Amino acid sequence: MATTTTTVHGAGPFVGSRSFMRRLREGDEIVRLITFLFAAFVVLVTLLLVFELWVGSTLPRHKFGFHFFVTSVWDPISDQFGALPFIYGTVVTASISLILAVPLGIGAAIFLAELAPARVSDVLQFFIDLLAAVPSVIYGVLGVFIVIPLMREYIQPALKSSLGFLPLFQGPAYGVGFFTAGVVLAIMVIPYIISVSREVLLSVPRDQREAALALGATRWESTWKVVVPFARTGIMGSIFLALARALGETMAVTMVIGNTPTISASLFSPGYSIAAVIANEFTEATGDIYLQSLIELGLVLFLLTFILNGLARLLIVATSQRGSGMGQA
Amino acid sequence: MTARLRWRKFVSGFMLTMTGVCAVVAVVVLFFILGYLVYHGSTSISWNFFTKLPAPLGETGGGMANAIVGSGKLLLLAALVGVPVGFLGAIYLAEFSGSTVAFIVRYAADLLNGVPSIVIGIFAYILAVLPFKHFSTTAGGLALGLMMIPITLRSTEEFLRAVPRNLREGAMALGASKAKTIATVIVPAAYRGILTAVLLAFARVAGETAPLLFTALGNRYWSPGWNQPTSSLPVMIYNYALSPYEDWHRQAWAAGLVLLGLILVINILARAILARGVSVPRS
Amino acid sequence: MKRITGLLVAAVLVLAGAGIVWADNPLSINGAGATFPYPIYSKWFDEYHKKTPNVQINYQSIGSGGGIKQVTEGTVDFGASDGPMNDDQLKAFKAKHGFGILHFPTVLGADIPTYNVPGVSAELNFTPEAVAGIFLGRITKWNDPAIAGANSGIKLPANDIVVVHRSDGSGTTYIWTDYLAKVSDDWKNKVGKGASVNWPVGLGGKGNEGVAGLIKQTPNSFGYIELIYAIQNNMLYGRVKNSSGAFIKADLASVTAAAAGAAKDMPADFRVSITNAPGKNAYPISSFTWLLIPEKFSDASKRDAIKGFVSWMLTDGQNSAEVLSYAKLPKEVVVKEKQALAQVQ
Secondary structure, three states: OOOOOOOOOOOOOOEOOEOHHHHHHOOHHHHHHHHHHHHHHHHHHHHHHHHHHHHOOHHHHHHHOOHHHHOOOEEOOOOEEOOHHHHHHHHHHHHHHHHHHHHHHHHHHHHHHHHOOHHHHHHHHHHHHHHHHOOHHHHHHHHHHHHHHHHHHHHHHHHHHHHOOOHHHOOOOOOOOHHHHHHHHHHHHHHHHHHHHHHHHHOOOHHHHHHHHHOOOOHHHHHHHHHHHHOHHHHHHHHHHHHHHHHHOOHHHHHHOOOOOOOOOOOOOOOOOHHHHHHHHOOOOOOHHHHHHHHHHHHHHHHHHHHHHHHHHHHHHHHOOOOOOOOOO | OOHHHHHHHHHHHHHHHHHHHHHHHHHHHHHHHHHHHHHHHHHHOOHHHHHOOOOOOOOOOOOOHHHHHHHHHHHHHHHHHHHHHHHHHHHHHHHHOOHHHHHHHHHHHHHHHOOOHHHHHHHHHHHHHHHHOOOOHHHHHHHHHHHHHHHHHHHHHHHHHOOOHHHHHHHHHOOOOHHHHHHHHHHHHHHHHHHHHHHHHHHHHHOOOHHHHOOOOOOOOOOOOOOOOOOOHHHHHHHHHOOOOHHHHHHHHHHHHHHHHHHHHHHHHHHHHOOOOOOOOOO | OHHHHHHHHHHHHHHHHHHOOOOOOOEEEEEEEOOOOHHHHHHHHHHHHHHOOOEEEEEEEOOHHHHHHHHHHOOOOEEEEOOOOOHHHHHHHHHHHOOOEEEEEEEEEEEEEEEEOOOOOOOOEEOHHHHHHHHHOOOOEOOOHHHHOOOOOOOOOOOEOEEEEEOOOOHHHHHHHHHHHHHOHHHHHHOOOOOOOOOOOOEEEOHHHHHHHHHHHOOOEEEEEEHHHHHHOOOOEOEEEOOOOOEEOOOHHHHHHHHHHHHOOOOOOOOOOOOOOOOOOOOOOEEEEEEEEEOOOOOHHHHHHHHHHHHHHHHHHHHOOHHHOOEOOOHHHHHHHHHHHHHOO
């Protein structure tokens, strides 16, 4: 059964039982230092990025202050800028994409890791990895030519007639909008979930499965109640990767979201996201406060990612049981 | 058989079938995309495509040779930046660090991962283009490398952690130092996952356009060395797909196909070259 | 381990090899800017390269704003823009470099109104009031008198108009809003002109492709795209009433006529808007696109190459413009530009 394992940290049998000189001679301290430098580099780069964004957005921060977060106007001519519709659009599209991609992705990963014969699994994995390499421009163009008409002609009317009592599915359906963007994003992030989850599931030791089966579990029960929890943190990690991609995607989103800064309860409404508006307007933005407002939007996205990541981690900790596998997220 | 057992068996069969459905959906989508690219782009793929420079509009016989080479150079640089940082950083997180440091680094990596590619491009522009007053392949490689880091780091760390305890303890029992354990036991045990992580990161940056627009810019001609603007497949796709000309659209699809082909080849080569015997038994 | 070392050695060798600078270095000039003229510029630079093989001019489209920024920063040798630099930008350039920057119109473009109205396959006539009213959100139905009045004989349905505009900042939007600001005080006060504006109504499509795609797929839609795009894709588009009262369909001749009409009063630095230009055959929503060339070059060979290119562009280059659906410069403007070229030192 799943055991409470702890990862082998720097603490443990090594520290205390060998002197510093001995560790140095054996190369441990050097390796530790070198790998630490690389890990620290990641933090440094991130901090530098935040610093550049901070410095590059001084004008609007002083001019708008907190109002930037709660205003809905985006007017480059009269220099009035507010981030609310973009924050809304980013959160909504990322949520839709995860709601669609996570069950599908984990399901597919389980199939590939547990049920499919090894050869089939490997070959299919190659192809799924290719999905991650498709340029976002191509996803965008495919979204325009295939997904939008599909939405407008079939899917959105179907949803309206069956679930139209919910405010989520009301209002005119043009084909573009939050929902379409969420679907396109879901397709783009699925390969990350499948790829990483499948590998982690494959690395779960055989004896875990066999122990469950020996105790009378069905195949599904052994998978869902033993193997998957064992691979929990890895699967969570893959979802973080997917979330990050969904939050930061620009090109594909801007081609299918309708690019209208509105806040609406309807998923069929056109909207806008932070990454999309930066990509659309940055190259043409002239005038200091306009440019810097776009950079401030980048900072806002950073903050959003920070908060969403924090919430997700809290969720993991809150639902974490003892015996749920390795380490922390 | 009790009713409860029958139910459990039914659930088992049903859920497992559902997972199959999920896999089918994912694969169908992929083949659809591939099919679309092949259908629209294969007519433009020819020997010229791989060997010639872009031809002026209205003339046939041009190609994207400089874009293919440019993408190759950019990806090489990106790997040189992204893989060491991701891989070695992950080793630190999995093997040496305390939980607070690990938390901070992981959080930072996730934040970096969520930055829109255009913002990474602007960042690399500030660092690597503005001080030197010209666009360059190096700046483009840096931007792509930065994007590779979080995926490589986070995934590699997960796979290192997944190495079973008994392998580590076995090495310890034999008196191996930490460094030796990592090099000879842990990393080889996790190599499959690490390779997956690196190839996934690679695939991600291979198709990115926005970071290159402000760093490597683009080039109609060959770009000798590392300090000049260079063409790349994603930028060519971006320029051609959003143009009014049908001929350029077809070339954009062809370029998309070539890009995917490139990634597939790298994937296959990497797994073949670095293949070893299975060290952690699969079930 | 051995395999990995081998791979590393191979990687280093490849790196070194790719880093070898080739012996006979051609003169390499970089420019960046507007997306609209990218096709014609790439054709011109390719043809000029064939003529003078030791000169390579590499132009990339990163947007007009990007072009202005990069030429000001000095990361490219020249820029290109669909809208002229404003006074602040000119001042910024001068402050940074110590000398000024010149504008040279190259070709003409135009925005056309395109639509998708069920049952209508004819070219509709649009008055300035109709266009402004639709984009302001005041005219909401296709059979509104403002539209129907100019189109007697065509049955327009009582459907809601779906407005489509550009989401990305662009010269196309600049031309369109510039025109609207000239013909509608309401528009000028409420919205203004620019590469990106706060649109009162409508969906945003990315690029001409995005707008055209949206219009094609959305019944009752109305939007603006570039003339080249419409011609190359055989799209249906309408006529616009010009300042002389005639309903003109945009084509290469009517766009050039707009520039000719404005040529007389053109300022010496060529920074002029030619929307709603005088002339009975002039198409009212036309515009120049400019090359932005610094007044001084520290590298004499670069200067000569660029000057050589501009001279060629004004004569031979103009001949290839119309083939690609760009309207060429009128003779009056070409003459003025040749004189202005002497200012580049």
